[in-house]
Amino acid sequence: MEAGKVYSSNTVLQARKAVEQLRLEAGLERIKISAAAAQLVQYCQENRRGDPLLTGIAASSNPFKDKKTCVLL
Template identity: 65%
Template structure:
């Protein structure tokens, strides 16, 4: 009835569930608090918050385009 392939896939699934069941879980509130603390500690170097200096911006055009 069952092929060897489906038995093998079922065994892999059971093994994966065992691995996941044995993983240590971290509470979401602790993880969120750690993420907020990390963001606050590194906000001075975040280019989205602090901005990028025009002299060091690699995407800013160095020359202006002149049409003749």
């Protein structure tokens, strides 16, 4: 098989995969940005009590807190 034919068949295969992916994406049901934003705000408000970025982490349960202090001699 010639190198040009192999390159051509690979290009055709890649193009078919791209077309298949685009068809899949075109068939997805989309929602309006305003509806998505409203859902996101609602989710954030409902889950704000459990969000460590908003409420902080208790020192006793923080895995990143140093166990011992640094002491210089």
